[in-house]
Amino acid sequence: MRWMSAALTASTLLLSTTAIAQVKPSEEAAEGTFAEKPFSPYANRTFPERPLWGDTHLHTGLSLDAGAFGNTLLPDTAWRFAKGEQVTSSTGQPVRLARPLDWMVLTDHTDLMGFAPDLQAGKPGVLADPKGLEWYEGYKAGGEEAGKSAFDLITNFSQGTLPELLLESYSPGADAFSFTWEHIVEAAETHNDPGNFTAFIGFEWTSVPKGFNLHRNVMLRDGPVRALQVVPPVTQPPYGSTDPKVLYEWLEEYQAKTGGRAVAFAHNGNLSNGWMFPTKDTYHGGKVNQDYVEARAKWEPHYEVTQIKGDGEAHPFLSPDDSFADYENWDVGNLDLTELKTDEMLAGEYAREALKLGLMLEEKFGVNPYKFGMGGATDSHTSLATADEDNFFSKSVSVEPSPTRIEHPFIKSDLGEIPGDMIVASGYTAVWATENTRSAIFDAFKRRETYATTGPRIGLRFFGGWEFSDDDMRTRMIADVGYTKGVPMGSDLRPRETDAAPSFMIAALRDPIGANLDRVQVVKGWLTEDGDLMEKVFDVAWSDDRTADASGNVPAVGSTVDIETASWSNTIGASELATVWTDPEFNPAERAFYYVRVLEIPTPRWIVYDKLRYGIELPADAVLTHQERAYSSPIWYTPAEE
Structure with a gap:
């Protein structure tokens, strides 16, 4: 797990299109970084830079x-x-x-x-x-x-x-x-x-x-x-x-x-x-x-x-x-x-x-x-x-x-x-x-390089490949690495050439005027060799000092919502979350897909704002809070033909 909190500005949002985590590069990672490249790291780019x-x-x-x-x-x-x-x-x-x-x-x-x-x-x-x-x-x-x-x-x-x-x-x-x-x-x-x-x-x-x-x-x-x-x-x-x-x-x-x-x-x-x-x-x-x-x-x-x-x-x-x-x-x-x-x-x-x-x-x-x-x-x-x-x-x-x-x-x-x-x-x-x-x-749209949100403008990058490592997160420009070593959301994984399991580079940034992030999850679906359809949700990055249990599940983030004032505070959660995750249960013989779900901390639903503005009573069984979210397009794995 890798997470980081930071004050958000408009410029930070733009940074989210190329990176999330900021860690001092190791000497091994830095070596050769600028070889045969222009001085400006932003020159000669051909990939999408902002959502x-x-x-x-x-x-x-x-x-x-x-x-x-x-x-x-x-x-x-x-x-x-x-x-x-x-x-x-x-x-x-x-x-x-x-x-x-x-x-x-x-x-x-x-x-x-x-x-x-x-x-x-x-x-x-x-x-x-x-x-x-x-x-x-x-x-x-x-x-x-x-x-x-x-x-x-x-x-x-x-x-x-x-x-x-x-x-x-x-x-x-x-x-x-x-x-x-x-x-x-x-x-x-x-x-x-x-x-x-x-x-x-x-x-x-x-x-x-x-x-x-x-x-x-x-x-x-x-x-x-x-x-x-x-x-x-x-x-x-x-x-x-x-x-x-x-x-x-x-x-x-x-x-x-x-x-x-x-x-x-x-x-x-x-x-x-x-x-x-x-x-x-x-x-x-x-x-x-x-x-x-x-x-x-x-x-x-x-x-x-x-x-x-x-x-x-x-x-x-x-x-x-x-x-x-x-x-x-x-x-x-x-x-x-x-x-x-x-x-x-x-x-x-x-x-x-x-x-x-x-x-x-x-x-x-x-x-x-x-x-x-x-x-x-x-x-x-x-x-x-x-x-x-x-x-x-x-x-x-x-x-x-x-x-x-x-x-x-x-x-x-x-x-x-x-x-x-x-x-x-x-x-x-x-x-x-x-x-x-x-x-x-x-x-x-044709190449499926899109993602959905329930409204907030959450920044989300998702790349899949065979050789991503923690060192790849030691930069503010992970998109350069993502497109070079892997494929973006909406794509098929490149052919598997080693015995490695697929690895995924994921980076999420909160909406700059919205709620902090609770967690990032990878949703995997696959077809077993016996023809059964299976799924599993993995918590891969999360905020605050929480610890996953023996099954890998992370406790609830809590809530700061005040129903009477239709408000919340960003005193829990993280402004950005990023990680490299490798599938621990990969079977190269099974078709599979992976997509990312990003969850915000709890916030009020629209009916709570109506309650505040109009002074109305809400139905007793009405849902008052929720965790807004983003869904990436999937990345697919297809076994090689024998």
Whole structure:
């Protein structure tokens, strides 16, 4: 274990991109360090030097559900807000980010494009349909009535019962659909500022058969010249399909037609009732066969592991030995709570289990369809990409900050409900890109050099190799060593040439305006020679004077949270943690993956800030504190073929 506390400044944050631990070099380590190199250690670098922070999933008032909830903010406002400007929310509240983002993807729903603005305006074409009139009246009533109306729209959408008249008027081929796509594309191009802020053209493909969430967000590497040669796909028949292979076909056609490039990101497997990561012979729309695994591996290099609708890294039923797996889990049912969850569904929903299942499918097909990088996003429907607990504008306009917002359930049906206090103020994606441009950030997603956080801007480096040692930590420039001797997060380990076990260089730095760090963990998953899927969580670096027990587990860090003042103090924990860790249980014959989880010390959840600001009482069973975290993309090991 190696740890170190230090006062943090903006310059220290920049140092985190190249190193963490500061130890006097040994003579052996220093010898030859500067041989045949320029005097400046920063010259001639080609690797990414700082994480770029962004959101891969945000909706404006152009989305059918966001508009029905009352969101009147269009893409221009969303882009300006992400870049750091103060704006006024749909409920009339001034709002601004604590720190601007570096990039973003706007992902308005493609189904019924153009419908939401016409609904808000009460256009005759909308009011001519009985359902359109009902939704309009709910929207005009606002507040809880708008929420009920919007969820009725969502239910009709997920059950495939949208009125035919509205489908015809707001699907591909209709003027309103084409106009809205042009608006989205042109707004992104207006706000794209290469080198300073990257605005991606994107959309959400909203597959939700039976209310089971199979949504994918799509991000284009390209500008309007290519994007306007196509219109995005939809899921409502007869204009589209909920089968993911139809989306893959669209992506293939997009690249062939335009010469552009695109990727898709799945999200909220925890609301898919087991359908997000299939392994059986059949899945929704087809078979898990060679074509399926190859297409998914090609088009989905990234997974949205945490967001407003729950954290999807792990679940205590699947990982009973992981004391931190029970974090912001949403395990009640599907998206509209028309079907409740069973334990058997969970294996097809969570990222860690999917990574394990991917090893099994790779053994069978030679391709791993679940070889994804990790990312976080908001999925906010307010046009406001807020993920800080003290600045959280929630999921939708109907539950923007107010004394009563926690009283409104996210969803309620005859079978159950997801209460309002369970909404999660999450998350963001950090990208290790060489520059702040569409091409560089997109390429980082393709190589999976990304990591997720639940909101804090934690600095995280993770390298894997075969010969890292403690001496490699005796520098403030570990990235130089990491890229030279190993591979970064999101990669495959280089071929094994000795009898060594894999070693990993890990460095984490707290958010400069956030909480100290509790610990760094390595999560390992592997496929045994007998075909069993296994996992283990290792505490590898931690703060304060704690000692691991005989099983390697480190005691809880404690808590400094004051609920009455919605505050905490950094008198426990560490500002930075770093180590070189070697797998003590490595079997060269077994496929494996490794990823890093970084935990902060406990801090208040957003509902505690609401309690302080509004003087409200919180539900007796509400979770008041949590440990925010970061998840690196994995590094994979594949045995050599004999």
